[in-house]
Amino acid sequence: MREDETRKVFRFAPSPNGYLHLGHAFSALLDFDAARREGGRFLLRMEDIDKGRARSEFEAAIYEDLAWLGLVWEEPVRRQSEHLDDYAAALAELDALGLLYPCACSRADIARATSAADAPRDPEGALLYPGTCRGKRRDRAGANLRLDMAKAAALVGGEVFWDEHGKEIVASPAEWGDVVLARKDIGTSYHIAVVVDDALQGVTDVVRGRDLYEATRIHRLLQELLGLPAPAYRHHALVLDEDGRKLAKSRLSKPLWELRAEGATPTDVRAMLGL
Ligand code: GLU
Numbered sequence: 001m002r003e004d005e006t007r008k009v010f011r012f013a014p015s016p017n018g019y020l021h022l023g024h025a026f027s028a029l030l031d032f033d034a035a036r037r038e039g040g041r042f043l044l045r046m047e048d049i050d051k052g053r054a055r056s057e058f059e060a061a062i063y064e065d066l067a068w069l070g071l072v073w074e075e076p077v078r079r080q081s082e083h084l085d086d087y088a089a090a091l092a093e094l095d096a097l098g099l100l101y102p103c104a105c106s107r108a109d110i111a112r113a114t115s116a117a118d119a120p121r122d123p124e125g126a127l128l129y130p131g132t133c134r135g136k137r138r139d140r141a142g143a144n145l146r147l148d149m150a151k152a153a154a155l156v157g158g159e160v161f162w163d164e165h166g167k168e169i170v171a172s173p174a175e176w177g178d179v180v181l182a183r184k185d186i187g188t189s190y191h192i193a194v195v196v197d198d199a200l201q202g203v204t205d206v207v208r209g210r211d212l213y214e215a216t217r218i219h220r221l222l223q224e225l226l227g228l229p230a231p232a233y234r235h236h237a238l239v240l241d242e243d244g245r246k247l248a249k250s251r252l253s254k255p256l257w258e259l260r261a262e263g264a265t266p267t268d269v270r271a272m273l274g275l
Helices: 022-037 056-069 084-096 107-113 149-155 190-200 216-226 256-261 266-272
Strands: 009-012 041-046 100-103 144-147 160-164 167-171 180-182 205-209 232-236
Touching: 009 022, 009 205, 022 041, 022 056, 022 205, 022 232, 022 256, 022 266, 041 056, 056 256, 056 266, 084 100, 084 144, 084 180, 084 190, 084 216, 100 180, 149 216, 160 216, 167 216, 180 190, 190 216, 256 266
Parallel strands: 009 041, 160 232, 205 232
Antiparallel strands: 100 144, 144 180, 160 167
């Protein structure tokens, strides 16, 4: 085994859909510090599959902000928009297992079908897709592709497991229902891109915000279905504003470049984050 293969691999994976703020800085610094502390590698990945929102000026600003914070990452940076074939290959594998189906429902269709007050909700509280198109003949052109969750969950015995900061978590992916794995506009999804990339990049440790904790059971399910290794996860607390709310319109939600322009230093940023 080469020496490299024994080292942990960490990554920070921002979406260049806007400027980084303190919440992103917290994630990036936790990742980077853990990599340094544990003698690991640190990668940066641009999660830019959403063509409608990703912009090159945000990407450039991310490099500038992270370098200013003192982060050093390996080159080249992987840009998801340049690897759509990898995501298509993973989707084709799931399709070959009979786990995907086209869905042409609009948001309005779904809202109509789930109007009952007691309609089931996913782990984040959003209404579950009611399965309208499952098992129906639908044209694939211009349709989203959804995972047949009951079938997929059954293939892994109904439960997934992961290491969350040294503790074993057991979760049922079925609670997410038939999630969209290929959006009709971009041909893939965050869930597919993140598990494929973490595997291709050899990521061993995912350090990211608590807002992605519930999605982890989908990621673990996809890793199991695709035969990909399971990284260890650490979901950190979100940075809250002075009133205990998720970063909203407060001083803390200012982009990093604005804090910098006002004279803040990287040391000030670490101090604001308690790092
Ligand atoms: N790109 C995602 C975001 O900016 C993070 C993905 C991840 O860490 O898994 O929220």
